[in-house]
Amino acid sequence: MSDAVINPEFFSLASQLYVRMRRYGRVVDAVYMAKNHDYAREILQLAGREADVEILKIVVRFEALLAHEYPSVEEPTPTKAVEPEEQVAVEKEDIFSMTLRPFRKKQPTLPEMPILSSVVEHTGEIEEEVAHHYVGALR
Amino acid sequence: MKRPIDVLRYLFLATVMCAPSLVLAETAPYVTTIDKISAGDTAWMLSSTALVLLMTIPGLALFYAGMVRKKNVLSTALQSFAICALVTVVWVVIGYSLAFTAGSTPYLGGFSRLFLDGMVFDKVQGLISVSHVAPTIPESVLVMFQMTFAIITPALITGAFAERMRFSALVVFMVLWSIFVYAPVAHWVWEPSGWLATMGALDFAGGTVVHINAGAAGLVCAYMLGKRQGYGREPFFPNNLAFTLIGASLLWVGWFGFNAGSALSADGRAGLAMLVTQVAAATGALGWMFLEWLRRGKASLLGACSGAVAGLVAITPASGFVEVKAALIIGLLAGITCYWGATGLKRILGADDSLDVFGIHGIGGIVGALLTGVFAQKHLSGVDASLSIQAIGAFSTLIYSAAASWIILSVIDWTIGLRVEAEHEVIGLDLTQHGEQIP
Numbered sequence: 371m372s373d374a375v376i377n378p379e380f381f382s383l384a385s386q387l388y389v390r391m392r393r394y395g396r397v398v399d400a401v402y403m404a405k406n407h408d409y410a411r412e413i414l415q416l417a418g419r420e421a422d423v424e425i426l427k428i429v430v431r432f433e434a435l436l437a438h439e440y441p442s443v444e445e446p447t448p449t450k451a452v453e454p455e456e457q458v459a460v461e462k463e464d465i466f467s468m469t470l471r472p473f474r475k476k477q478p479t480l481p482e483m484p485i486l487s488s489v490v491e492h493t494g495e496i497e498e499e500v501a502h503h504y505v506g507a508l509r
Numbered sequence: 510m511k512r513p514i515d516v517l518r519y520l521f522l523a524t525v526m527c528a529p530s531l532v533l534a535e536t537a538p539y540v541t542t543i544d545k546i547s548a549g550d551t552a553w554m555l556s557s558t559a560l561v562l563l564m565t566i567p568g569l570a571l572f573y574a575g576m577v578r579k580k581n582v583l584s585t586a587l588q589s590f591a592i593c594a595l596v597t598v599v600w601v602v603i604g605y606s607l608a609f610t611a612g613s614t615p616y617l618g619g620f621s622r623l624f625l626d627g628m629v630f631d632k633v634q635g636l637i638s639v640s641h642v643a644p645t646i647p648e649s650v651l652v653m654f655q656m657t658f659a660i661i662t663p664a665l666i667t668g669a670f671a672e673r674m675r676f677s678a679l680v681v682f683m684v685l686w687s688i689f690v691y692a693p694v695a696h697w698v699w700e701p702s703g704w705l706a707t708m709g710a711l712d713f714a715g716g717t718v719v720h721i722n723a724g725a726a727g728l729v730c731a732y733m734l735g736k737r738q739g740y741g742r743e744p745f746f747p748n749n750l751a752f753t754l755i756g757a758s759l760l761w762v763g764w765f766g767f768n769a770g771s772a773l774s775a776d777g778r779a780g781l782a783m784l785v786t787q788v789a790a791a792t793g794a795l796g797w798m799f800l801e802w803l804r805r806g807k808a809s810l811l812g813a814c815s816g817a818v819a820g821l822v823a824i825t826p827a828s829g830f831v832e833v834k835a836a837l838i839i840g841l842l843a844g845i846t847c848y849w850g851a852t853g854l855k856r857i858l859g860a861d862d863s864l865d866v867f868g869i870h871g872i873g874g875i876v877g878a879l880l881t882g883v884f885a886q887k888h889l890s891g892v893d894a895s896l897s898i899q900a901i902g903a904f905s906t907l908i909y910s911a912a913a914s915w916i917i918l919s920v921i922d923w924t925i926g927l928r929v930e931a932e933h934e935v936i937g938l939d940l941t942q943h944g945e946q947i948p
Contacts, residue, residue: 378579378746401948503805504744508576509815509851509865 377439379497380404383432387417390425407440431493536611536641536702538622538648543635547645550774554643554650557770561657564763565664566593572756572818573668576811576864579748580937581672583945588667588676592683593660599687600656601625607692608700609640609655615704618696625652642701643773654770655695662691662719668864669727670734673934676942678927682917686726690913694718694906709892710902711885713782714771716826716877717906724871725910728860733918734928736861738935750810757814761790764821768828778889782828786821789828789840793820796844812848815869819847822873827881830894835884839877847873871907878903 384403391398396416403410410432417429570589577585596604606622613619621627628648629638638648663683667674697703698712705717712718737745747753768786772779797816802808823843824836831839850868862868882899921927928934933941940946 501744501746504746506741507852507855508745508747508863509811509848509868 376401376404377435379435380410380432380439383428383435384410387413387425387428387432390422390428391417391420394420394422407436410436427489431489434494536700538610538627538638538640540629540636540638541644543632543637545639545644546637546647547774550645550776551647551650553775553779554646554654554770554773557766558650558654558657560763560766561654561661561770562593564760564767565589565657565661568756568759568763569661569664570756571752572760572814573671573864575749575752575754575756576668576747577671578745578937579947580939582748582939582947584676584938584942585667585671587943588679589664591676591680592664592667595680595683596660596663596687597656599684600659601652604659604687604692605652605655607688608659608695609642609651611700611702612696615702615707616697617693618700628652642699645774651773654773658715658719658767659687659691659695662715662723663687665719665723665866665870666727666730669862669866670730671863672938673734673737673863673928674730675926675929676938678921678925681921681925685917685921686914689917690726690910691718691722694722694910697906698902705902705905708898708901709895710898711830711881711890711892711894712826712878712902713829713881714768714825716822716874716881717902720822720825720870720874721878721903721906722874722910724867724869724874725907726914727866728858728862728871729911729914730918731860731862731867733915733922734861737863738931740861747811753814754810757817761817761821764790764825768825772829778829781832781889785828785831785833785836786824788833788836789820789824789843790817791820792837792840793817793823793844793847796820796841797848798844800845800848815847815851815865816844819843819869819873822847822870823877823880826874826877827884830881830885830890832886832889835880839880839884842880843873843876846876875903875907 381400381404384398384400387403388398388400398413399409403413414429414432414436417425420426566589567586570586573589574582574586602624603620605625606620607618610618610621627638629636630647630649631637639646640648640651643651663686666683666686667679695718697705698710698718700706705712710717739745764786765783769779769783772782794813794817797819798808798813801812820840820843823839824831827835827839847869850872851865852868854872855862855865855868858867860867878899879896882894882896885894887893918927929938929941937946
């Protein structure tokens with residue numbers, strides 16, 4: 371059961387996000403992200419606030435994958451659950467304020483979005499080709 | 510060059526000359542004085558033994574474990590580890606005796622070294638037993654060195670039935686296979702009274718005994734166990750190709766012990782064997798890599814590792830008999846041929862040989878055995894090479910290994926059952942067979 375839920379592509383992106391977020395003092399559960407798409411969306415919301423371009427690329431790819439795998443899913447908005455997390459996030463920001471957190475309020479600039487879209491599309495094509503290669507053969 | 514009639518004559522003579530009274534001291538282990546032992550040879554053989562054992566644990570364990578799906582990583586690695594333990598016991602109990610002592614026929618050894626009885630090391634009296642095939646090193650060292658070959662051969666087979674064989678069935682299969690397949694074939698080729706050795710078949714380090722043997726058995730296993738669920742419909746992603754690279758690297762370096770160690774002495778032949786081994790591995794990797802680059806537009810890590818292994822497999826029977834130019838060609842041809850073996854031929858055969866054991870080890874072994882007949886130099890091998898004799902050696906081993914493996918598997922299937930339940934296969938062998946998993 372557990373293995374059937376863990377999508378290797380999800381896990382790969384979740385692992386990348388884990389590594390990136392650690393640099394900013396945030397710890398995410400990569401395994402749970404790959405298993406539970408509600409949790410994944412929450413983390414992606416948090417990650418989307420970061421100014422790191424690499425993190426944003428991962429977020430876009432992850433969201434694209436989620437949309438592909440779970441096309442009818444609406445964004446869960448348990449507001450009561452979000453608020454404490456935001457408060458915790460604020461507290462954590464205070465705790466980690468001594469670490470390098472440049473441009474905390476900076477949002478991604480719009481011209482970058484089309485590039486990220488093409489990256490996502492191209493990456494998806496390559497991943498499909500790789501997946502196809504591993505059907506019925508290893509080499 | 511030997512004619513077919515000569516081949517038949519050798520076969521006849523080998524079969525009738527089986528009386529124990531005709532066995533000379535040179536064809537059996539014997540006791541000698543310690544001063545006859547070469548310290549240099551012994552030191553090199555001890556090192557080679559360690560290198561070859563590293564090829565299985567953790568070399569092959571990592572090589573295979575990296576290629577399977579994550580839910581089967583631990584079980585795949587454990588199979589190599591468990592086989593190391595199993596075959597160690599089998600070898601010292603009966604395997605060495607059946608392989609490396611003269612028997613009543615040229616097809617199987619005797620029981621004079623059951624439990625290694627008769628193997629002597631008496632420091633007080635200055636006596637030590639040596640094998641007739643390696644008179645300058647202690648027999649215990651030869652036992653250990655050959656044990657590592659006996660270990661890696663069945664471990665290679667595990668790649669063919671990866672992700673679906675019951676662990677209990679595997680244990681039984683490997684014990685029986687080591688006794689009834691590996692030991693006899695080793696006897697045929699490496700024991701001087703063996704029928705293939707008598708015929709003049711050349712196999713310096715085990716292209717036939719190890720690789721063709723394992724490849725044939727692997728293919729039969731793949732057919733008998735059937736295809737994995739989802740095979741041909743869904744992608745089976747290798748979980749960690751970095752493991753595979755580490756494993757392949759250990760195999761490459763360990764192969765110096767495999768080939769150069771088969772010189773059974775620290776001399777020029779060992780040096781040449783090491784050199785040609787490196788050359789063949791390199792050209793094998795390059796050959797596969799560039800062919801894959803042409804066909805798929807990319808050179809892959811798995812392709813480079815596989816090509817290196819293919820080159821190493823092919824040079825194995827030839828390593829003590831050929832020079833560098835031949836090694837360049839043997840490695841390159843092996844890389845190209847085994848690429849076809851793991852792709853086109855695999856589709857033709859239709860079996861789910863999970864990790865391409867036949868495609869690489871079987872085909873690579875056959876290519877190497879045949880090319881040994883083409884490129885072997887008499888001033889290195891001491892005999893005239895014969896393509897026909899090499900072919901007889903290769904295909905007789907192929908047929909015997911396949912047939913005997915089929916019989917053993919049939920018996921096990923009838924009693925224990927070979928394959929895990931369908932649901933367990935989906936969950937993964939790590940959890941279902943061993944109660945462990947990588948989270």
